[in-house]
Amino acid sequence: MVNAKALLELNANGLFCPLGEFYVDPVRPVARAVVTHAHGDHCRPGHEALLGTPHTIEIARTRYGPNGFSKVKEIRYNGNIRLKGVKVRLIPAGHVLGSAQVVIEAKLGGKTVRAIVSGDYKRRFDPTCEPFEPMPCDLFVTEATFGLPVFRHPPTEKEVGKLLASLSAFPERAHAVGVYPLGKCQRLIAELRRAGWDAPIYLHGSLRKLTDLYQRLGVELGETRDATASAKAEMAGQVVLAPASALSDKWARRLPDPLICGASGWMTVRQRAKQRGVELPLIISDHADWDELRQTVEEVDPETLWVTHGAEEALVHWRRSQGYEAAALSIAGRSDEGDA
Amino acid sequence: MTPFAQLLTSLVFTPSRNAKLRLLMRYFDKAPDPDRGWALAAIAGEMDLRAVQPSVIRGLVEERVDPVLFRLSYDYVGDLAETVSLIWPAEPEGTSVRLSGVVDQLAAASRSETPALLVRLFDQLPPEERFALIKLATGGMRVGVSARLAKTALSEWAGEQGVDAPVERIEELWHGLEPPYVALFQWLSGGGPEPDVDLSLAFRPMMLAHPIDAALYSADELKANAESEEATRARLAERLAPSDFAAEWKWDGIRVQAVATDNGRKIYSRTGEDIGHSFPDLVEAMRWRGCVDGELLVVRDGEVAPFSDLQKRLGRKTVSAKMLRDFPAHIRAYDLLHDGETDLRGRPFAERRTRLEAWASEAEADRLDLSGIVDFAQWDALAEIRAGARAAAQEGLMLKRRDAVYVGGRPIGQWFKWKRDPLTADCVLMYAQRGHGKRSSYYSDYTFGAWRGGEDGPELTPVGKAYSGYTDEELLKLDRWIRNNTTDRFGPVRAVKTELVFEVAFDAVQVSTRHKSGVAMRFPRIKRIRWDKPAHEADRLETLQRMIRD
DSSP states (O other), X not given: OOOGGGGOEEETTEEEETTXXXXXXXXXXXXXXXXXXXXXXXXXXTOSXXXXXXXXXXHHHXXXXXXXXXXXXXXXXXXXXXXXXXXEEEEEOSSSTTXXXXXXEEEETTEEEEEEEOOSOOXXXXXXXXXXXXXXXXXXXXXXXXXXXXXXXXOHHHHHHHHHHHXXXXXXXXXXXXXXXXXXXXXXXXXXXXXXXXXXXEEOGGXXXXXHHHHHTTOOOOOEEEGXXXXXXXXXXXXXXXXXXXXXXXXXXXXXXXXXXXXXXXXXXXXXXXXXXXXXXXXXXXXXXXXXXXXXXXXXXXXXXXXXXXXXXXXXXXXXXXXXXXXXXXOTTOOSSSOO | OHHHHHHHHHHHHOOOHHHHHHHHHHHHHHSOTTHHHHHHHHHHTOOOOOOOOHHHHHHHHHHXXXXXXXXXXXXXXXXXXXXXXXXXXXXXXXXXXXXXXHHHHHHHSOTTTHHHHHHHHHHHSOHHHHHXXXXXXXXXXXXXXXHHHHHHHHHHHHHHTTOOOOHHHHXXXXXXXXXXOHHHHHHHTXXXXXXXXXXXXXXXXXXXXXXXXXXXXXXXXXXTTOOOHHHHHHHHHHHOOGGGEEEEEEXXXXXXXXXXXXXXXXXXXXXXXXXGGGOHHXXXXXXXXXXXXXXXXXXXXXXXXXXXXXXXXXXXXXXXXXXXXXXXXXXXXXXXXXXXXXXXXXXXXXXXXXXXXXXXXXXXXXXXXXXXXXXXXXXXXXXXXXXXXXXXXXXXXXXXXXXXXXXXXXXXXXXXXXXXXXXXXXXXEEEEEEOSGGGTTSEEEEEEEEEXXXXXXXXXXXXXEEOOSOOHHHHHHHHHHHHHTEEEEETTEEEEOTTOEEEEEESEXXXXXXXXXXXXXXXXXXXXXXXXXXXXXXXXXXXXXXXXXX
16 A cells, blocks of 8 residues: 655654655754755754755855855755655745745655645745645645644734734834744734835844845845844834843843733733733734644645644644544654744 | 723733723723723622623533533633633624623523523624623633722823812712713713712721831932931931820731711721621621721730731631631721711811720720820830830831821821831842833842751741832842842743842741741841842741741
8 A cells, every 4th residue: 555654754853754865854963954944943054965945045044154054955946856766846835935845756656645744834925925835745744833723813914903003002112022033023024014114123133134134035124223223212112123032131121111012823822922021912923823724734635644843632633533644743842832 | 892802901911000091091081881881890890790600601612612622722721711712613793792782681691591692792702802701701800900990090081081080089989889880980071970979888088197207208318228216216306296196006907997877887998898798797796886997907815816817817708607716807996987977087186086985985896996095205205115016916106196187098297107117037039030011121029038957958948029129220230140140040030049148128927838938928028138148147947937926
């Protein structure tokens, strides 16, 4: 019996494709790594050969420097390459700029079988990256960061609207949003621009490099300024972006009466938001919510579903109750509570 | 329902008192009657709906949602109302339901009709409003707003409409008003007269005292801890005439106002909360007529019990016979506001005191006695008497101008409290936590410990937590020290090297079964930071144990 499960196995380094002799998003340095996107828990430095989309490679170089990897190979969206016994293709995942799903195909027993490792993904519109492309497959490896039915992200416009309403209600306070330097930062800027906010947006120093890179790669973000180089009074009633850790620490003292905002899927749960000292929670996530996870699984309609990092149990339970095969894969080192 | 639900959400996430006030004022301004009145009732804890049991809500959701998925979600979220509001599978139709409509429907539904009504509303409302509905239906808002803050918002909002409605006046009227408070809002918005309320059983806003130090020292002197026994005596002699004042003991209980008329009996806390249900023994004994200002105490065989005994009786909805027997409640009267129906508040203190003494001997009241007047001719003599206060379950002395009329609030120059000196102990800083609001980037909450014998020699055991008493400059210095001496981190908490000694001041030490050390401090605050003192010279737990008053 031919089975797509032959295409992937889990070992201590992560997900391995034995027929193609490569790993997908390995957690330790390996000979050949295909990465879905450039977040640190998916793309680590030290691999001999790094394969990914041109944007992912560009971002990885910016983060880890030119010596982060011995060899790199760019694979354009939908361009096929052959790796040993399998064909590999990258298709958009809609998570951050350059993010991709890894499509692996091989002929086994006279029949073509297909496995897809989705990496992190979302289904709603994101002005900074290509939208997720659903493709039917036999084995689908999905994330489940928000794999519980309590997570149903409201429309992004509504959440951005909350921030704008607060800016007009509290024009004397800097609105400081905790963001991750890759993806959430630039998406939030782009969403604010889309909603008509054209004032300069103030950035923590650690967000500068990747924001500039996004702009070089053609993502329109308007004017951004360095918060550390700006006068305190100037930032009243303005949007300031910084890593969440900086906002609960000394860095925030430079801001005028800061109103701490959070922008992530975790903001759905009041206690989580409060624990993080957030005064204005914005549910803006780069991950699929419960409805999107189920919709995606139904669209790609795999015979077998593997669920990684997050609330695996609920999604596995749901898929099994529909009469399909599903299992949880626990990959060490994936952040459960990082940026989301 | 939308504005109310949004108000609840914003209140939960807003740490600052002023910002909460602004949110409440904006809501009272925008929301129509009777919605805003119901919202006020919900926040002030005056909503009189039959509470729906959480198990009913749980049953409803398990009919709609896969129980495994519900259980996993509930485990994750941790709060039933929030889990149900988020997981309920319906897509809201977007029809807007008014808060008053929801309240009317809940009030009209019988116990057996309520579940079906909730399901219908859950289907109609988006998650945030479902959450508000569940909180309404199950009782208990817990949005971090006290009734007092809500009334303050009402008063300030009225001010914006050009209506003079001091919060004390609103509190005075409060017990004669009922949700949804339409007449109250009419008055506050300038559209009607002050509501006509029978005030005979109402709370009379309490007259409060200033600390004597605040009258004798400047703010800068206080910040620099400049007060001393000698300076206080000298300044008293220089600035206040002893003959203008009466002195009385300040007892270590809770200040109450007890009022009894032909229409009923009430016991109010300092903030006007009716606490009679916790003290049926006292209510029963209030066969007299009038309104008394006094201290609620537990008294056994004529002896005042420690405050921790009184604490056991506070906040109880029902009181067992054993509680009543073991912790008998008592009022020690300071003042008489009404003698029968006669309002005495406009008379001077000396006259009220004479009336109080006559009234009490005539009333022959059970469970009530008078707080004695302390005779003194000179401040020095009074200071000597005060020094003996600790032994006698007294918090210190009250000084009251003999000509002071009784007015609510904290009028300047009329009443002073001269508390006994606090106890102090040298303790070692063990953990520090970031504060809230303006202090959220500073390590401003400190847990400190005292030494005790452990298996491997002396070890520190936490004995208290304080977040006041230091100056802004000291906070900066402490914050820096903590960051440089961190040994471990647990979320927002840092463990630090056990090297820094605080001189901690506190009002008393109590036995505590909740704390590992077995002791708990009352009102601990940082008195001095002993940068100079080696940690091993800090106090031992036994020293604190000896301070427990039995």
